[in-house]
Every structure is written in structure tokens, then in C-alpha cells.
Amino acid sequence: MPVLTRLVPAPLSVEVRAGALDRLTDILAEGRISASGSLALVVSTGTDERLRARVAPQLPGADWFPVEGGTLNAAVDLADRLRAGTYDAVVGIGGGRTLDSTKYAAARVGLPMVAVATNLAHDGIASPVSILDNDAGRGSYGVPAPIALVVDLDVIRGAPARYVRAGIGEVLSNLSALADWELAEAVAGQPVDGLSAAFARTAAESLLHRPGGIADDAFLVALVDSLVMSGLAMTVAGTSHPCSGACHEISHALDLLYPELRGLHGEQVGVGAVFASFLRDDLVTAETLATSLRRHGLPVVPPELGISTAQFRAAVEYAPSTRPGRYTILEHLAFPPARLTDAVEKYVHAFGG
CATH class of the missing domain: 3.40.50.1970 (Rossmann fold)
Structure with a gap:
């Protein structure tokens, strides 16, 4: 055999x-x-x-x-x-x-x-x-x-604390990226690699409720481990799917549209992950992610990134063009401008406090 x-x-x-x-x-x-x-x-x-x-x-x-x-x-x-x-x-x-x-x-x-x-x-x-x-x-x-x-x-x-905390947002965004990958499999026939998904999910969940913060060596080691597992997830898959979905499309769009306001990638994808979960009506994941991000001093809504709600809405609209062929909740919903504006405003209202 x-x-x-x-x-x-x-x-x-x-x-x-x-x-x-x-x-x-x-x-x-x-x-x-x-x-x-x-x-x-x-x-x-x-x-x-x-x-x-x-x-x-x-x-x-x-x-x-x-x-x-x-x-x-x-x-x-x-x-x-x-x-x-x-x-x-x-x-x-x-x-x-x-x-x-x-x-x-x-x-x-x-x-x-x-x-x-x-x-x-x-x-x-x-x-x-x-x-x-x-x-x-x-x-x-x-x-x-x-x-x-x-x-x-x-x-x-x-290192500046902000540059260390940003890695937390990067890892936690895996949960949103995986949801997008599963959607792409169900709707667009893009198969999910189970081993890759296991690495990416384990990386995120190991930090989601972990006590402590970046001042603790044990937490820093766990953060490095999670970043390594995320890297392995992409290596196994041969694609960035397990760690990059709508959250990363939004971040890339922000960088392209507003280079003078460019924030840290991990901060931006963290916000993108909460918003994408909100769009999926997965409020449990959105609230859990938001709670974890706030506990570590990371932004959750656009104003906390230093951008306006209108700028964020424009980035969400532009986001699908940053990754042609990638199927996420943004491509799935394909909101017309008025509905997109409404969705962003509802998100900011729900998570802004």
C-alpha cells in the first residue's frame, strides 16, 4: 500500500x-x-x-x-x-x-x-x-x-510598540480571510486546503483570547509563533488565500488611494477584518475581533485609523480591483454605491464606541 x-x-x-x-x-x-x-x-x-x-x-x-x-x-x-x-x-x-x-x-x-x-x-x-x-x-x-x-x-x-501591536491585527485577520476562502469555495469553486486553513486558524485563535500583551515575553513568543504559522499556511496553500481576503483588499486600496495617509498594514487589515465580518452578518466574529483589537490598543473603525468614513467607503469600493480573481465578501455582495455607504455608516455606528 x-x-x-x-x-x-x-x-x-x-x-x-x-x-x-x-x-x-x-x-x-x-x-x-x-x-x-x-x-x-x-x-x-x-x-x-x-x-x-x-x-x-x-x-x-x-x-x-x-x-x-x-x-x-x-x-x-x-x-x-x-x-x-x-x-x-x-x-x-x-x-x-x-x-x-x-x-x-x-x-x-x-x-x-x-x-x-x-x-x-x-x-x-x-x-x-x-x-x-x-x-x-x-x-x-x-x-x-x-x-x-x-x-x-x-x-x-x-521597537515602537505600534509596530509590534500591528502584528496582532495581521494574525487575527486570518479569521476573516478564511471565511472569504470558504465563500470562494462554495460560490466560485476555489477549493480550500484543509491543512493550510488549520495553520491559519490556529494562528489566529491562539491570540484571540490570550492573556497578556506585548510587554510580556510569553505573549511576544506566541505572536511570533502565530506569524510563522501564518507563513506556513500560505506556503502549504501556494497562495495567500488563508491569510488574505477582503481585509487585505481594503488595506491595499487604502494604500493606493491615500498614500499620504498610509497606516500600518496590520492595523488596516484588522479594521478590514471586523468590517468584512460585519458584512457577512457574522456579528459574533466581528464583536470578538473588535474586543481583542481594542484590548491591545488597535483601531476598529476608520476614524481610529486617521481616515474619514467617506475615505473608507471609497477604499471598500475600490478594493476588489486590487486582487483580480480573488473572491471575497466584497465581490459577492457587489454593493451599489448607496448600499455601500449605508453599510459603512451602520458599521461605524455599531463599532465606533
Whole structure:
């Protein structure tokens, strides 16, 4: 009888602890990623010099590559610079924009990528997706997931609290994304992958009612675990479906329509997830998500994001065009303008206090 199995690419190492950055050389050697120290280290042009000073003595033979992260042009330029050397791996040190640029560049030159996260704002720290600004606004690019992840809790505690809390909104939004995926299966025949859905749902539910907050090491470890599980969910599915539905369409629309007001991705998708649940008439999920977001100081309604109700309504109307082919509650309802305005106003009234 044949044994049927599925091979799932997963990180060789996930190191989450205080002082993890000081073990970077050991982590790379133990995972057989690099024992020679022949590495390309990618950092943001604004990286704290104290952080660089902690890493440089461990890897004296490494080459440093500053990058103005977050754009497709910057990522392509980084790839071109990497081609000039010979490296075992590329190590990205920074937040989401730097890591997304590094993942994309490493994929172009065929090198494994190690993510050293300096904040926990979104699931890009372990996902097979790079979100980069391009000439059309913003695009999602499939890339190999990081081969290893290093999270130093001392570094995370030094990051702006808002950039850590945002990761909570990113993870909780999985519940809305999964509801959209199930809708897409029922109506549009887009099959749900059960294993992927299990990873994404477990990630969200592990934080939903968890006591504590970002001041607690145990909560930070749980947040990292959830972000990793979200990344694995997308890797298993081969698509961002398990973690990206109407909530992410709305966030991308806000970024494209109001770049001068761009908020943190995790904050925006959290609001989008509550609103999408409200549109589904799933008030239990909407209220549960809203309660959890508020407990961690995250926004729930548009004014708390710094945008007006009218701007949010415009973003919801534009949202489906950000992900052609993605079927969510927004595509399903296809509200005419008057009904959409009414739905947004009712949402703000219901959850604004």
C-alpha cells in the first residue's frame, strides 16, 4: 500500500529568545546555512547603528548592503548588487519593507534568505510573499519563504510598540480571510486546503483570547509563533488565500488611494477584518475581533485609523480591483454605491464606541 504524503517547505531554524541576535553565527552554522561567514547582510538605510554593531563582529567577512526597502525597483537593484559577489545566503535585518525587498532579491539570484526581524508588524517575516510598491501602486510577488527566522526579544522590546501591536491585527485577520476562502469555495469553486486553513486558524485563535500583551515575553513568543504559522499556511496553500481576503483588499486600496495617509498594514487589515465580518452578518466574529483589537490598543473603525468614513467607503469600493480573481465578501455582495455607504455608516455606528 503506497504511503501518500505532502512535503511542506519550512524554516530550518526559528530562534525566538532574548539575545538571539548574539547567536546569529551559531544559528547559521547549526542549520548548515553558512559556516564560512560568506554572507550578504541587507539592512535598511535607516538601521540603528547599535544593531549593526552587534552583528558586525560576529561576521567580519560579510558584505553589507543598505537598501531603501519597500519598492520593486529597490529590490531589483539589490539583486543586481548581490550578483557581484559569491555568498552562502542573504540575511535581511529589519522590518517588513526590508525583509520583503531581501526575499525578492534573494529569489532573483537563487540564494536562501534568513530573516532577522526587528519588529513583528506583519506575517512577512515567514511568508512566501513579498509586498512591494511598483509603478502601478503595490504588488504581491511569490518568493521562497525564509530558510530561517531569528527574533531577538530584546530588539523587539526596543521597537515602537505600534509596530509590534500591528502584528496582532495581521494574525487575527486570518479569521476573516478564511471565511472569504470558504465563500470562494462554495460560490466560485476555489477549493480550500484543509491543512493550510488549520495553520491559519490556529494562528489566529491562539491570540484571540490570550492573556497578556506585548510587554510580556510569553505573549511576544506566541505572536511570533502565530506569524510563522501564518507563513506556513500560505506556503502549504501556494497562495495567500488563508491569510488574505477582503481585509487585505481594503488595506491595499487604502494604500493606493491615500498614500499620504498610509497606516500600518496590520492595523488596516484588522479594521478590514471586523468590517468584512460585519458584512457577512457574522456579528459574533466581528464583536470578538473588535474586543481583542481594542484590548491591545488597535483601531476598529476608520476614524481610529486617521481616515474619514467617506475615505473608507471609497477604499471598500475600490478594493476588489486590487486582487483580480480573488473572491471575497466584497465581490459577492457587489454593493451599489448607496448600499455601500449605508453599510459603512451602520458599521461605524455599531463599532465606533
